Amino acid sequence: MSVRPVDAVWSRPEGEREGTPLVVLLHGYGSNPESILVAARGLPPEFTLAAPRAPLDVGGDRGWFLLDYFLANDFAEVMATTTAVQAWVNTVRGSHSSVALLGFSQGMALASTLMRLKPEAFSAVVGLSGFILESELLSLTESLPEPPPFFWGRDPEDLVIHPDAVAATSAWLDAHTRLTARTYPGMGHRIGTREIADVSVFLSHYVLRAQR
Numbered sequence: 001m002s003v004r005p006v007d008a009v010w011s012r013p014e015g016e017r018e019g020t021p022l023v024v025l026l027h028g029y030g031s032n033p034e035s036i037l038v039a040a041r042g043l044p045p046e047f048t049l050a051a052p053r054a055p056l057d058v059g060g061d062r063g064w065f066l067l068d069y070f071l072a073n074d075f076a077e078v079m080a081t082t083t084a085v086q087a088w089v090n091t092v093r094g095s096h097s098s099v100a101l102l103g104f105s106q107g108m109a110l111a112s113t114l115m116r117l118k119p120e121a122f123s124a125v126v127g128l129s130g131f132i133l134e135s136e137l138l139s140l141t142e143s144l145p146e147p148p149p150f151f152w153g154r155d156p157e158d159l160v161i162h163p164d165a166v167a168a169t170s171a172w173l174d175a176h177t178r179l180t181a182r183t184y185p186g187m188g189h190r191i192g193t194r195e196i197a198d199v200s201v202f203l204s205h206y207v208l209r210a211q212r
């Protein structure tokens with residue numbers, strides 16, 4: 001499996017990307033890059049946005065790896081996907097001043113896994129309406145010398161993410177990241193406009209201000 005540059009949807013043409021900070025958008029299970037790019041349009045204009053297309057066919061849309069209701073997964077499949085996305089990021093990294101990650105739903109699981117395996121590669125991570133993977137193997141391989149900045153946004157009544165996964169995610173993020181956690185009652189399982197406004201403040205602080 002591979003995620004090639006032509007599989008990504010971009011917010012600006014190639015000739016206007018050089019030297020800009022990049023935010024890689026990782027869409028949810030049963031969704032597509034076009035949808036998350038539209039949802040993230042409210043982020044600061046200094047950023048270039050790129051949304052790769054997940055490899056798994058899910059009824060005409062895409063997914064990063066198979067899941068069941070309890071969010072169980074095949075670790076080998078997760079690692080294959082993570083490795084492919086990291087390889088793609090490496091092909092575009094040199095054109096940008098920094099790389100941040102924003103993942104929605106299953107995309108949050110992928111974004112956090114990328115961060116856990118190579119935290120120094122990303123300036124900040126945003127997880128929206130999603131979860132962190134529970135994996136003993138991943139815990140053994142991850143290396144977080146300094147807590148990375150992490151924004152976690154969700155609706156506390158979101159019925160899509162299993163409550164056990166929410167609890168485990170909260171505990172892991174509290175222990176391992178510089179966490180900014182926000183809740184948006186009534187938002188549901190989606191990306192909200194108030195949420196994007198808060199994400200914009202977060203990314204401006206941890207990415208744009210750091211580069212000035």
